[in-house]
Amino acid sequence: MFFTNWASLGRIAVVGVMVYVGLILLLRTSGKRTLSKMNAFDLIVTVALGSMLASTLLNKSVALADGLLGMGMLIGLQYVITWLSVRYSAVDKLVKAEPTLLVYQGQFLHAKMKAERVTEGEILTSLRERGIASLAEAAAVVLENDGTLNALQHESADAPHSALKNVPKP
Template sequence: MLFDTWYDLLRILAMGVAAYVALLLLLRVSGKRTLSKLNAFDFVITVALGSTLATVLLSSTVSLAEGLLALALLVALQWGVAFASSRSRRVERLVKTEPALLYRQGFLTGAMRRERVTADELRQAARASGHADLEEVAAVVLETDGTLSVLTSAPASLQGAPQPGDDPA
């Protein structure tokens, strides 16, 4: 079936415009941090916002007011958590992870196991950053947002000092 009624199509059009404008305003007021990808918590909020917007658009059982309240609630919660984590080390540790060194002059297998990352994934990250193999790489770090950073020269903090997760030789 192509569609049920013209009303359904017009409802989606009206709800879509209203919800989209409201979401843009909420995101503008709440700041850039709301849709950042600094950690897994940020990613979850971004997905939840998209899911909520889709529900507002497609579910005839959700009113515009309910959908806007849900969007505002998610944005407010994200703002609150970001505000609290920027002022409290305890809250920051609760919602954020630390970067993990996975490769430095060889694979750090203990850290790789803890982070559930394979050697092939590290090799892929090296190739994606333009390096034929890991011999050209000083270090690979799993960042708090889940991306792999490939460093071509070791930062001063990594030069010479053993790091957590180093396997004894």
């Protein structure tokens, strides 16, 4: 239960180092966006990579080459999807959620908050993190496609926020 044999531990040590080095090389060659904090699609790929790493490391029936090929395939598919999403808006809309406006011109948008399951407390926290003292000072709070809340302070009374260009208004 606590110890099978030295060969099993030796396999884990050798395969562990090799799969780690292989994964680092795959990630370095695939670019910065492979594990970036972007959207649910990226999270799924990251979790799948972790699962493949664990399977390759701990499952004796998974060969090192099989694990590396599986991880390489996932990273390659991720690269293709991000490449396509940059070039084709239909692919981008398929894999990414659009940002949601939760506060606009100092007013909570309760229907949007309810649909996105965000509380007033979470929104007030995002205001405090940006140094915005009151809801009236907030031009907007946006739930981004990666799940983060961004609060924007009023710029001026007559100038709309250009950062809200891609966010659907109420």
